[in-house]
Amino acid sequence: MSAILRNRIALAGAVILLGLSVVAVLAPWIAPYDPLHVNLPDALLPPCTAYPLGTDQLGRDVLSRLIYGTRISLTIGFIAVGIAVVVGTVVGAVAGFYGGWVDTVLMRVVDTMLAIPTIFLLLAIIAMIGPSIELIMVVIGLTGWMGVARLVRAEILSLKEREFVLAARMLGASSFRIITKHLLPNAMAPVLVSATLGVGGAILSESVLSYLGLGVQPPTPSWGNILNEGRVALGVAWWLTVSPGLAILITVLSFNLLGEGIRDALARRQ
């Protein structure tokens, strides 16, 4: 923990993410306008004192839409990664602990999943079922667990040979107890790093999907679909695309910096 605090860049990432989380939680109180409020006389105003980030084609306040979009983007990022971590941890732990044909089957499933380009898989599934926020979270989660599974499996493979596992067995612990109490807590460090980096990736995936119109559906604002709506007015209203673009950039960058900071801190400890 103190090692992360000493790493200025990682700390900056953490502070930015903390700020974004506060913004997301307090969105209704912070946002100057209703993000869905259409006000055609004020359409396409450049940034000014009344609208710090300008307005879009329907006269909606871009800043308010960005603030509400923070909610959507962070929620999708965290829940998708949560699903990926849970699935990946279970698969990796079972494969690593039991070995043999169980391991072979699960790892071949992982290989197969990794061989399919994620973005096409995402597009295909969402195009078939139809876009909704819940589905996006689940699908991003279910296409992103393979890395975690491999990490956990590798950790478990080396941990299960350690003497304290034998000691736990000698104390009469069951396999379930050994996996959950003795192996997984020791294997969580690399998973934490991968999850932090993964949140950035998930937010990016959501933006890509929304940009292609298969993500969060208007009028609900998400960074990706604000960007998408701004695309058509790119020549006349630069503020519509620059601000969500910067929001995505800064957020993903912050997650990456924090993740790398955590990784360095853990590497130094070992």
Next chain:
Amino acid sequence: MPLLDVSNLSVSYGRGRERVIAVDRVSVSLEPGETLAIVGESGSGKSSLALALTRLLPTPPADVRADRILFEGSDLLQMPQEQLRAIRGGRIAYVFQDPGTSLNPVLTIGAQLREAIVQHTAYRSMRANAQAVEWLERVGMPSARDRLGAYPHEFSGGMQQRAMLAMAMAAKPALLIADEPTTALDVTIQVQILRLIRDLTRQLHLSMLLISHDLTVVERIAQRVAIMSAGRIVELGPVAEVFTRPSHPHTKELLACRSSVTLRRGRPSHG
């Protein structure tokens, strides 16, 4: 009736041409309250024997056979896993060579001790905590109450081994299997830990299977000794007898090694 009665126990690893016999038709028995030492050089099968007793060796690659392994009157070979788990740690406790690697690095000493207590006794929550403190005090842990929240790496080797002993004793077992319990410790600490083990076995009327290659240790705390070589027990008898009148050449060799190390005691350097 003996507490433990093992008859013709064999352990082998691998199969076909690769097959290695680690333990070869070993029979031992242990009376309540008795300490039996198993002595032999590295690779003589001592640890395989200890692990095979409660069927802790993964099979395959290991293959464990015996006529019977009677413990408190029931055959461990016939016992379902569920019941065996209650015996492991409950009636038969283990202590290992290196406490530094036998403790889980991410759990506190208190959590690991409580786990042992909750699993094998009726104590829960607050009373399990009180038991944990009591056992840490019994194994000579200074300011035991404050140590519950400490992680293994905050302890010295000697303190870690004391914590391991507390975990082993907490379920009030009948048999303690100690696999080289002092080998990884400093010489000064070895004596303290040995004295502690000896006192605990006496107070709790515990039988002990002590695995060691340190003959001085064996002489101090065991009543009987079994000498193992290449998977077989080549000599078995009361410590005093085996040490003064060794009959098997391998025993003589082992004793000769020791006397050349402990020359300052004025023993002859070779039999």
